[in-house]
Amino acid sequence: MSHNKPIYVVDDDAEIRSLLQSYLERNQFEVRTAADGESLLHELQAGASAALVVLDIMLPGDDGFEICRKLRTFSKVPVIMLTANSDEMDRIVGLEIGADDYLAKPFNPRELLARIKAILRRSSVQEPAPEPPLAARYLHFAGFELDSAARALCTSSGESLTLSGAEYDLLRLLVEHAGEVLSRDLIAEQTRGRDNLPMDRFIDVQISRLRQRLQDDARSPQLIKTVRGQGYVLAATVEASHTSICR
Known part of the structure; x- marks a missing residue:
C-alpha cells in the first residue's frame, strides 16, 4: 500500500x-x-x-x-x-x-x-508537510498565533484552541491573504479541492465556527468580515515571527 x-x-x-x-x-x-x-x-x-x-x-x-x-x-x-x-x-x-x-x-x-x-x-494526518521557513512559521494576528508547522492556534495568554483540519485550512488561507476578499468559490477550491456547489453551506458553516473560536461576534464581526456578494476577508494585520507567544 x-x-x-x-x-x-x-x-x-x-x-x-x-x-x-x-x-x-x-x-x-x-x-x-x-x-x-x-x-x-x-x-x-x-x-x-x-x-x-x-x-x-x-x-x-x-x-x-x-x-x-x-x-x-x-x-x-x-x-x-x-x-x-x-x-x-x-x-x-x-x-x-x-x-x-x-x-x-x-x-x-x-x-x-x-x-x-x-x-x-491538504492534511498533515496522512503525511506531514515539510516544516516551513522559520520566519513564516509563527503568524500573529489580533492577539492570536497560528503555528503553520504544528497546525495549531493559540492566544497571547497561551491558551490552545482546538481546530479541525478544515478549520485550520480555512484560517490559514484567510491569514495568508489578510486584507484580501476571498470568494466562496476560491475558498472551496483552495481548501476542499473542488468547486463550491449551489446551496452548499460548507464554507459559511466553517466561517461561523472560526468566528466562535476567535470570539468574533457573528452579529457584528470585526475580524472575519463578510463582504456581501463577494466573500470573506480577514480584517487584521498579520506578522511573521521567529518566536512563539504560546507556552
Missing part, C-alpha cells in the same frame, strides 16, 4: 463496509472497518493511527454525531460523514461538530474517493 495510515470505514451495514473496503483497497489504501462508533473510539484511544475516518450517522449506540463529538476531544483526524437523510440540517450539524466533509447516500464510490484524496492532500 502507498499510504502508511489506514482509512477507517464505520457503518453498521456490512454490505457497505465490504464494498467500500474493496474499492478503496483497489485504490491503494489500507482500510479498517467497524460496525459501530465505540469500536472506532476504542482503537484510536488505544493508540491506533488513522489517515481519515468515513463515519455513518445512523449507527447502533451513539450515532455518528456523538461519535464525532467524542473523537474531536482527542483527535484531529479528518472525518467524512455519511448521511441517508436528505435534510440539509444533518449536514450542517455534522460540520458544526467538527466533520471535514459530508456525503449523502446513495453515493458513487468514485466521489467518495475523490473527496478522500482532496482531504488527504
Whole structure:
C-alpha cells in the first residue's frame, strides 16, 4: 500500500463496509472497518493511527454525531460523514461538530474517493508537510498565533484552541491573504479541492465556527468580515515571527 495510515470505514451495514473496503483497497489504501462508533473510539484511544475516518450517522449506540463529538476531544483526524437523510440540517450539524466533509447516500464510490484524496492532500494526518521557513512559521494576528508547522492556534495568554483540519485550512488561507476578499468559490477550491456547489453551506458553516473560536461576534464581526456578494476577508494585520507567544 502507498499510504502508511489506514482509512477507517464505520457503518453498521456490512454490505457497505465490504464494498467500500474493496474499492478503496483497489485504490491503494489500507482500510479498517467497524460496525459501530465505540469500536472506532476504542482503537484510536488505544493508540491506533488513522489517515481519515468515513463515519455513518445512523449507527447502533451513539450515532455518528456523538461519535464525532467524542473523537474531536482527542483527535484531529479528518472525518467524512455519511448521511441517508436528505435534510440539509444533518449536514450542517455534522460540520458544526467538527466533520471535514459530508456525503449523502446513495453515493458513487468514485466521489467518495475523490473527496478522500482532496482531504488527504491538504492534511498533515496522512503525511506531514515539510516544516516551513522559520520566519513564516509563527503568524500573529489580533492577539492570536497560528503555528503553520504544528497546525495549531493559540492566544497571547497561551491558551490552545482546538481546530479541525478544515478549520485550520480555512484560517490559514484567510491569514495568508489578510486584507484580501476571498470568494466562496476560491475558498472551496483552495481548501476542499473542488468547486463550491449551489446551496452548499460548507464554507459559511466553517466561517461561523472560526468566528466562535476567535470570539468574533457573528452579529457584528470585526475580524472575519463578510463582504456581501463577494466573500470573506480577514480584517487584521498579520506578522511573521521567529518566536512563539504560546507556552
